[in-house]
Amino acid sequence: MIEISHVNKWYGPSFQVLKDCTTRVAKGEVVVVCGPSGSGKSTLIKCVNALEPFQEGQIILDGIKVNDPKTDLPKLRARVGMVFQHFELFPHLRIIENLCLAQEKVLGRSHDEAMAKGQKLLERVGLTVHANKYPAELSGGQQQRVAIARALAMDPIAMLFDEPTSALDPEMISEVLDVMVDLAHEGMTMMVVTHEMGFASKVAHRVIFMDKGEIVEDALKTDFFGSPRSERAQKFLSKILSH
Amino acid sequence: MFDNLDFDVIRRSLPYLFLDGMSFTLMLTGLSALGGLVFGTLIALMRLSGYKLLGSIAGLYVDFMRSLPLVLVIFWFYFLVPYIGQWLTGASRPIRVGAFTSSLVTFIMFEAAYFSEIMRAGIQSISKGQPAAASALGLTYSQSMRYIVLPQAFRNMLPVLLTQTIVLFQDTSLVYVLSIPDFLGAASKVAQRDGRLVEMYLFAAAVYFVISCVASYGVRRLQARIAIVR
Numbered sequence: 223m224i225e226i227s228h229v230n231k232w233y234g235p236s237f238q239v240l241k242d243c244t245t246r247v248a249k250g251e252v253v254v255v256c257g258p259s260g261s262g263k264s265t266l267i268k269c270v271n272a273l274e275p276f277q278e279g280q281i282i283l284d285g286i287k288v289n290d291p292k293t294d295l296p297k298l299r300a301r302v303g304m305v306f307q308h309f310e311l312f313p314h315l316r317i318i319e320n321l322c323l324a325q326e327k328v329l330g331r332s333h334d335e336a337m338a339k340g341q342k343l344l345e346r347v348g349l350t351v352h353a354n355k356y357p358a359e360l361s362g363g364q365q366q367r368v369a370i371a372r373a374l375a376m377d378p379i380a381m382l383f384d385e386p387t388s389a390l391d392p393e394m395i396s397e398v399l400d401v402m403v404d405l406a407h408e409g410m411t412m413m414v415v416t417h418e419m420g421f422a423s424k425v426a427h428r429v430i431f432m433d434k435g436e437i438v439e440d441a442l443k444t445d446f447f448g449s450p451r452s453e454r455a456q457k458f459l460s461k462i463l464s465h
Numbered sequence: 466m467f468d469n470l471d472f473d474v475i476r477r478s479l480p481y482l483f484l485d486g487m488s489f490t491l492m493l494t495g496l497s498a499l500g501g502l503v504f505g506t507l508i509a510l511m512r513l514s515g516y517k518l519l520g521s522i523a524g525l526y527v528d529f530m531r532s533l534p535l536v537l538v539i540f541w542f543y544f545l546v547p548y549i550g551q552w553l554t555g556a557s558r559p560i561r562v563g564a565f566t567s568s569l570v571t572f573i574m575f576e577a578a579y580f581s582e583i584m585r586a587g588i589q590s591i592s593k594g595q596p597a598a599a600s601a602l603g604l605t606y607s608q609s610m611r612y613i614v615l616p617q618a619f620r621n622m623l624p625v626l627l628t629q630t631i632v633l634f635q636d637t638s639l640v641y642v643l644s645i646p647d648f649l650g651a652a653s654k655v656a657q658r659d660g661r662l663v664e665m666y667l668f669a670a671a672v673y674f675v676i677s678c679v680a681s682y683g684v685r686r687l688q689a690r691i692a693i694v695r
Contacts, residue, residue: 271601273597273601295600296600296604296605297603299600299602299603300603301603303601304601306594306597306598306601308594310594310595310597310598311598312598312613312617313617314616314617314620323602323612324602324603324604327604327608327612328602328603328604328608329603372602373601376602376603
């Protein structure tokens, strides 16, 4: 589904953020990407739907080369859902309008069709009563669930999550993770940048550990938590699991 | 001191002052603001487009317009527009352009430079995450601008745009240099005809003052109402 091969990316002439990154996410697979801040994990996931350009290597998404100048990027992006750290709901639109806009403008669905789909997804994330509110009237956890619903409204073939819970208060993290766990159990292809190791151990198939722009470890979940091979991953795990 | 003043001249000239003068001033203000907004948005988008050439053309234009006194531009256009018209249409002699058209073109060009800077600041005030989220949903650049960035930017900058329009309302009085009877021009004509300079200029000042004050108050009320809660 997602094939990342030998991706290199520089900011400016000398600062390399991604170093020869190679990995893949198969259909229906859940892959968690973790690592210390500044390790390039968010940058890598943003390269997958070309929100970030990269200079070398290639990424193939469902058979389409992302970094081919001839690729119709808006069309490609419409097929992959993305959830951001800071939700990025559209503050001037009501919740239901947030869900309908891209369905109508990008997929060309009728207003009624989009509304029906939007209502169904709001129900799924348990926010039906908030349909006519504005994003600022909702809590962070609720906003992030709306953001997931907004992405799902496009019927994506895969979902990308860029630290979906790291801007949330602790008591709101689980309501967002619950939605993500359900998605994973339904067989959604997911690439998730997160530090939530509980989530990783529950639903991930593979865990990728990045440090300084490199993929240091790319292992099955059990291998990663059982016995990480690299010293850096061991250190990282002991740090975040020690509390 | 006020013994020999005749304020009745104001009452007698009210129809002329408002029906002719003020309606011209308001029309010129409204049309210039509208045109300035459209061209200003285009210039702002050019500057933010990321294309170096477009950006520097727009930048040069803005700097050029903002470095000239408005009165000079008004004069200049009045004498230049006929020749530009001639050149564009290939006519054998300069196209006659009315004072209104000429001043309208001037104000649109001039205000576009100011409006574009306000628009640019407004667009840049929207966090990068918003267009990124729009792109991630598959919206094209122009859709993202139209449905996500510009509506929010407009709301942020509407108070500043309206305040600039109030300044424009006052600036339109500069068309007196072309002997156009806008509100100030009309007042000035009556003043000179009847020899009532003090009365008429006092009255004109009071009218500009009241209208601008009321409009500013309206802008503040509006600002409180439309602010997007974040």
